[in-house]
Amino acid sequence: xxxxxxxxxxxxxxxxxxxxxxxxxxxxxxxxxxxxxxxxxxxxxxxxxxxxxxxxxxxxxxxxxxxxxxxxxxxxxxxxxxxxxxxxxxxxxxxxxxxxxxxxxxxxxxxxxxxxxxxxxxxxxxxxxxxxxxxxxxxxxxxxxxxxxxxxxxxxxxxxxxxxxxxxxxxxxxxxxxxxxxxxxxxxxxxxxxxxxxxxxxxxxxxxxxxxx
Numbered sequence: 645x646x647x648x649x650x651x652x653x654x655x656x657x658x659x660x661x662x663x664x665x666x667x668x669x670x671x672x673x674x675x676x677x678x679x680x681x682x683x684x685x686x687x688x689x690x691x692x693x694x695x696x697x698x699x700x701x702x703x704x705x706x707x708x709x710x711x712x713x714x715x716x717x718x719x720x721x722x723x724x725x726x727x728x729x730x731x732x733x734x735x736x737x738x739x740x741x742x743x744x745x746x747x748x749x750x751x752x753x754x755x756x757x758x759x760x761x762x763x764x765x766x767x768x769x770x771x772x773x774x775x776x777x778x779x780x781x782x783x784x785x786x787x788x789x790x791x792x793x794x795x796x797x798x799x800x801x802x803x804x805x806x807x808x809x810x811x812x813x814x815x816x817x818x819x820x821x822x823x824x825x826x827x828x829x830x831x832x833x834x835x836x837x838x839x840x841x842x843x844x845x846x847x848x849x850x851x852x853x854x855x856x857x
Contacts, residue, residue: 647726647731651731661746662684662743662749664688709764715735776796800827
């Protein structure tokens with residue numbers, strides 16, 4: 645049990661490193677949460693600071709998910725009697741919670757989309773790529789990042805029901821269904837973090853790429 649608690653704490657602390665706040669303060673001299681949409685994420689950094697800062701933020705947020713899952717895999721390989729799938733899933737959920745409610749930044753963080761991408765690619769690269777392409781296609785069509793993000797979040801659990809290959813950690817004889825509850829939890833977190841965006845989408849007032857600040 646202790647190994648899962650340790651993994652939870654490690655992943656949560658990694659998630660709590662909010663690069664959008666750090667980078668915006670370093671580059672522009674202000675907290676990005678005080679500008680634009682008020683969200684601590686790469687999209688708001690793009691609107692409030694600039695492309696370069698947004699790209700760095702995006703990469704760093706993705707790496708938070710990648711590093712957390714990588715640590716879970718390493719710990720699972722070291723501690724042989726651990727449930728490796730559960731260890732990975734604890735890491736994935738915890739890093740997203742850390743990103744959303746960062747202990748180092750007053751528990752006010754981002755929406756977890758970039759970090760979720762890192763988690764998906766490390767959990768199952770095939771599912772991760774499908775969700776990424778799906779999200780990008782919707783973003784191009786609608787010019788709304790939130791639409792692509794929310795749709796990809798919903799697609800993830802659906803894919804776990806049909807895809808049984810290319811999981812980074814999957815005990816022989818098990819199917820991708822063992823990731824279903826995990827994927828639902830991640831989807832709920834992302835959708836919860838986009839609740840105001842979802843309201844604006846239905847109201848027709850959601851921000852679009854290319855709109856003036």
